[in-house]
Amino acid sequence: MNLDHANTTVILGTVLCGLIAYFILYRLYFHPLAKFPGPKLAAFHIYEGYYDVVKKGQYIFEIGKMHQKYGPIVRIGPNEVHILDAEYYEVLYAQTNNKVDKYHWFYSMLGNPQATFPTINSDVHRLRRNTLAPFFSIAAVSKIEPQINLLVSRLADRMATCAKEDTVIPLFYAYRCMTVDMISEYAFGKQLGLLDRKDWGKSFYSAWRALWELSGIIRQIPVIMDIFDAMPRWVLQIVSPGALEVLDMKDATDAQMAAILDTDPKVYGERTYPTVMWEVAHSDILPPEEKTFRRLATDANSILAAGFETTGNVLTLMTYLVLQHNDIHERLKNELKDAIPDENAIPSWQVLEKLPLLSGIVKESFRMAVGAFSRLPRVNPKESVQYKHWTIPAGTAIGMSNLFISMSPDIFPSPTTFDPDRWGTPNSPERRRLERHLHPFGKGSRMCIAPNMAYAELYLTIATIVRRFPNLRIWETSERDMEYVHDYFAGMARHENNGLQVKIG
């Protein structure tokens, strides 16, 4: 090595070390968020990575501990704070008049930026949401209600067959089969047919579960899925079987989307309800660049994900909680017997949601299922945001997890107790007071697009199942199987047993 070369290496090394030192010191001491409370290490994304990747979806629980130590606002990332203050939820999320974006770091987790759900920019989002929203109004959901009833009946018929054969029903999977078939029917015009699968759709769930489990690492290394995609499939099978399942699933939804675009519109014209992705592909609102195959297929995939696990999860928890509490189960059976004299004529979900106990059960199950455990961070790119005496600089990500509100003993005394009666009766003052703090669907311009569809599926399913199978009982399912121990956007239980299983009789 000659002297010039050695000098250059030393200079470059010194500059690099200086830059790294500057970067570290800046984040720790000179960054606008440096004065906010919180652990110093949270100034680096790797801190979140440790909890979410190494410890598997644990950062939200760590954030809970940070609040106990540092108070209602904490710095949880280099450019992100988290607030724990139920009264502030509306203020943060209902800033609909402001142009509030989603936080690109956080929402990179599923590697699908072209979908509506993780769209960052508020203007682009508005365009995409406006195209989808009409298909999820009350009137639109009423049009697909008969379809929901058909699927619930198919589920119930399969359960009746299991009863005759005295076999166990893996309800965790069974519910997800139904919600997948429903959303695929509505989005693609063709059911994925999970309810007919012998394995109750376990392989389908396993692919999605793999994606959610990868979400923490995708956030840390956004190109990782592209790297996996570029690998020969046999290599990927060795490196990451989960990623292989994810890519196969993406190929399958691509094929569904391609099939929609090839379908003669007359096929859809004869139906009493629309096919959402066909309508989006032919929307007058969207410019051509929003109607490329890639974007449509990505949105379709995301809608499938958004629509099936969430609803399946609440249904699973609700059924478990009802069956676990004999007194509530008995009262519900009586309420449904009176309201539904003929078990084959289930009233509309809008009628069912007026039943005092059933509606209290649904609210309480939503509270305990939480919806998104994750912190749903927003960014106001232009204006600073005030929280108490804290002025949070423009461009900072600010999030609030509904987990801490749903489980707040100040709002919901004994929050881990399943107590549908805390919700009083529909329209009672206590129900209205508590509803102000029930946010399973989020709030504001980015709140869930489909609460009506979710409510319709929940009410029709639980009413049918409880009314038709009075002898339904939990089978070999422990609290451990039900406990939410990971935050993969929604709270998820361990993926080791079958989850909720039931038997009839």
Ligand code: HEM
């Ligand atoms: C129990 C059922 C459901 C729960 C708890 C739930 C929860 C949520 C939450 C919390 C968000 C906001 C996410 C955020 O701020 O980042 C959201 C958004 C969304 N959900 Fe749901 N959801 C449910 C059912 C559904 C269904 C059935 C669909 C069917 C299509 C759906 C589609 C969407 C979409 C497209 C968005 C993105 C909306 C936007 O960004 O404008 N969800 N959901």
